[in-house]
Amino acid sequence: MAAKDRREELIAAAIRVMVRDGVTKATTRAIVGEAGMPLGVFHYCFSSREELLQEVITRLTDSSVAKARDVFTAEDDDLGARITKTLLAFWEGVELSPGEHQVGYELTHYALRQAGFEELARRQYDHYLEVHQEFLLAAAESAGIRWTVPLPVLARYLNAVLDGVTLCWLADRNSEHSREVLRLTGEHLLTLAER
Numbered sequence: 001m002a003a004k005d006r007r008e009e010l011i012a013a014a015i016r017v018m019v020r021d022g023v024t025k026a027t028t029r030a031i032v033g034e035a036g037m038p039l040g041v042f043h044y045c046f047s048s049r050e051e052l053l054q055e056v057i058t059r060l061t062d063s064s065v066a067k068a069r070d071v072f073t074a075e076d077d078d079l080g081a082r083i084t085k086t087l088l089a090f091w092e093g094v095e096l097s098p099g100e101h102q103v104g105y106e107l108t109h110y111a112l113r114q115a116g117f118e119e120l121a122r123r124q125y126d127h128y129l130e131v132h133q134e135f136l137l138a139a140a141e142s143a144g145i146r147w148t149v150p151l152p153v154l155a156r157y158l159n160a161v162l163d164g165v166t167l168c169w170l171a172d173r174n175s176e177h178s179r180e181v182l183r184l185t186g187e188h189l190l191t192l193a194e195r
C-alpha cells in the first residue's frame with residue numbers, strides 16, 4: 001500500500017476510533033490496531049499525533065460542509081432560499097453523523113487541556129472561520145450584495161450559532177427547534193446584506 005493510502009486509512013481509522021470510543025482513547029496503538037497496521041507505519045505516515053489530529057479535524061470539517069457547499073452553488077434560487085437550503089444541508093449532516101460532530105467538540109476540549117496541543121484548537125477554529133468566510137463571500141458575490149458587518153465578525157457569528165445549535169442538539173436531540181433556529185439565522189443574515 002502506498003504511503004498516501006496508508007495515511008488515508010489511518011485518518012479514517014482514527015475517526016472510527018474517536019466516534020466509537022472518544023478522543024482520549026484514540027491512542028496511536030488503538031488507531032493502528034483499527035487500521036490493521038503495525039505501529040511503525042504510523043510514524044512513517046505522520047510526524048506526530050498532533051499532525052494526525054489536525055488531519056482529522058480538517059476531514060471532519062470538510063466533510064460536514066461539502067453538501068452545504070454543493071447546495072449553495074446551485075444558483076436557481078434567491079439569496080434567502082440558498083442560505084436557508086445551505087444551513088439545512090449542513091444540519092442534515094449533523095443529524096446523519098452526530099458522532100463526528102461530537103468528536104469535533106471533544107478534539108477542541110482535548111487540545112485546550114493538553115499542554116502543547118493548544119495550537120491545534122486554534123487551528124481548528126481558524127479552519128471553521130475560514131470556511132464560513134468563504135461561504136459568506138461567495139453569497140455576497142453571487143447575489144451582488146455586501147455585508148454590513150465585517151466578514152470576520154459575521155463568520156464568527158455564524159460559527160457561534162452553528163456551534164451552539166449543534167451542541168444543544170447533541171444534548172437534547174430536538175430537531176424541530178434546531179431547524180427553527182437555523183431558519184431564523186438565515187432570516188437574520190439577510191438583514192445584514194445590502195445591494
